[in-house]
Amino acid sequence: xxxxxxxxxxxxxxxxxxxxxxxxxxxxxxxxxxxxxxxxxxxxxxxxxxxxxxxxxxxxxxxxxxxxxxxxxxxxxxxxxxxxxxxxxxxxxxxxxxxxxxxxxxxxxxxxxxxxxxxxxxxxxxxxxxxxxxxxxxxxxxxxxxxxxxxxxxxxxxxxxxxxxxxxxxxxxxxxxxxxxxxxxxxxxxxxxxxxxxxxxxxxxxxxxxxxxxxxxxxxxxxxxxxxxxxxxxxxxxxxxxxxxxxxxxxxxxxxxxxxxxxxxxxxxxxxxxxxxxxxxxxxxxxxxxxx
Numbered sequence: 001x002x003x004x005x006x007x008x009x010x011x012x013x014x015x016x017x018x019x020x021x022x023x024x025x026x027x028x029x030x031x032x033x034x035x036x037x038x039x040x041x042x043x044x045x046x047x048x049x050x051x052x053x054x055x056x057x058x059x060x061x062x063x064x065x066x067x068x069x070x071x072x073x074x075x076x077x078x079x080x081x082x083x084x085x086x087x088x089x090x091x092x093x094x095x096x097x098x099x100x101x102x103x104x105x106x107x108x109x110x111x112x113x114x115x116x117x118x119x120x121x122x123x124x125x126x127x128x129x130x131x132x133x134x135x136x137x138x139x140x141x142x143x144x145x146x147x148x149x150x151x152x153x154x155x156x157x158x159x160x161x162x163x164x165x166x167x168x169x170x171x172x173x174x175x176x177x178x179x180x181x182x183x184x185x186x187x188x189x190x191x192x193x194x195x196x197x198x199x200x201x202x203x204x205x206x207x208x209x210x211x212x213x214x215x216x217x218x219x220x221x222x223x224x225x226x227x228x229x230x231x232x233x234x235x236x237x238x239x240x241x242x243x244x245x246x247x248x249x250x251x252x253x254x255x256x257x258x259x260x261x262x263x264x265x266x267x268x269x270x271x272x273x274x275x276x277x278x279x280x281x282x283x284x285x286x287x288x289x290x291x292x
Contacts, residue, residue, distance in 0.1 A: 056274065063271055064264045071268040079246050080254035081272070087162065087250060088230040091169035095177045095226040098170075100219070103181035104207070118182075125175045132171055133239025140167065140240070164241035165248050169230035176229055180222030184215035221284050228280040232273060 036042065064071065071077065105111055106118050124132055140147045142159045150156045158164040192214065196206045212219070234252040241248040243257065251269055258266040 059267060059270060059274065063267050067264065068268050068271070071262075071265045072272065074265070076245065076254065077265070077269060080249055080251050080269070083162070083165075083246070083248075084231055084250040084252075087165045087169055088227055090166045091173055091230040092223060092227040094166070094170045095174045095230075096219075096223055099174050099177035099222070099226070100181055100212075102174075103178045103185060104211075106178070107182050107185040121175055121178050123175075124172050125179075129172060129233065129235025130239050133168060133236035136164075136168060136171060136236060136240040140164070159240070160242040160244065160248065162241075162247055165237055165250060168236040168240045169233045172233050172236055173226040173230040176225040177222035180218050180225065181215065184218030185211075188214050224280055224283055228277060231276060 072081075102121065106114055106121070111117070137159075138144060140150070140158045142148075142151070142157075147159060150158055156163055158167055188211065193206050193210050196210045201209070231250075232252055233250070234256070237248065237250060238253055238256075243249050243253045249257070251273060255266050255269045255273070258269060
């Protein structure tokens with residue numbers, strides 16, 4: 001009978017041991033440098049943390065906890081909340097339907113002008129939202145050619161309407177899905193797709209049965225990020241779709257209006273948006289925060 005080492009799972013004879021008993025050694029733990037960093041770095045780092053911590057702590061301290069439910073249960077708050085959910089979910093669906101094929105084209109094809117297109121797709125991430133709203137207004141406004149086409153031919157008025165809110169939110173949220181999916185497609189193992197083609201699978205079958213399942217975690221992360229970005233959109237929405245209660249006034253716009261007349265209501269609505277952002281971060285902790 002061969003004795004098995006409890007540490008390695010190998011027998012005394014090494015090669016005669018049952019390979020099923022062998023266990024891979026645990027990955028080495030990343031060591032952190034011993035001792036404190038230089039004092040200036042500590043001071044600046046803590047100051048940088050205060051930029052994030054102090055506003056959130058102040059918001060929690062100023063929150064009217066006793067009347068929070070009554071402030072959120074008003075007709076205006078409920079309407080803005082449901083409109084935000086409706087528009088952000090519709091924008092997220094559009095982001096998935098348009099963003100996944102766009103990311104695939106940017107990453108897996110030799111499309112002419114691909115680099116320029118990638119730069120244009122990334123632009124809304126750094127573009128001021130108000131400028132994005134003006135760009136949408138120029139192209140899809142009431143007097144623009146595309147705006148008249150949607151209004152006259154399809155019966156869809158994009159200017160100062162709920163569909164306009166969805167379009168504005170899609171414009172600012174779509175890059176987050178495209179960038180997330182592009183990174184996932186770049187790091188995916190192409191051998192599985194090549195093996196599927198070897199067995200006679202068509203391109204659509206390979207994409208649907210092999211490519212998408214391999215990047216499912218990134219697709220989920222990009223979808224959640226796009227939804228959160230659409231839910232918090234303000235600048236492009238108010239510029240292109242306006243601030244009409246019940247039609248285009250989403251949660252961020254309701255916060256802006258309430259801040260002038262009822263600061264407690266503005267704080268209550270802001271807490272809802274902070275809570276949603278916190279839920280998004282917690283749901284993505286494995287993808288982005290797991291190494292911290």
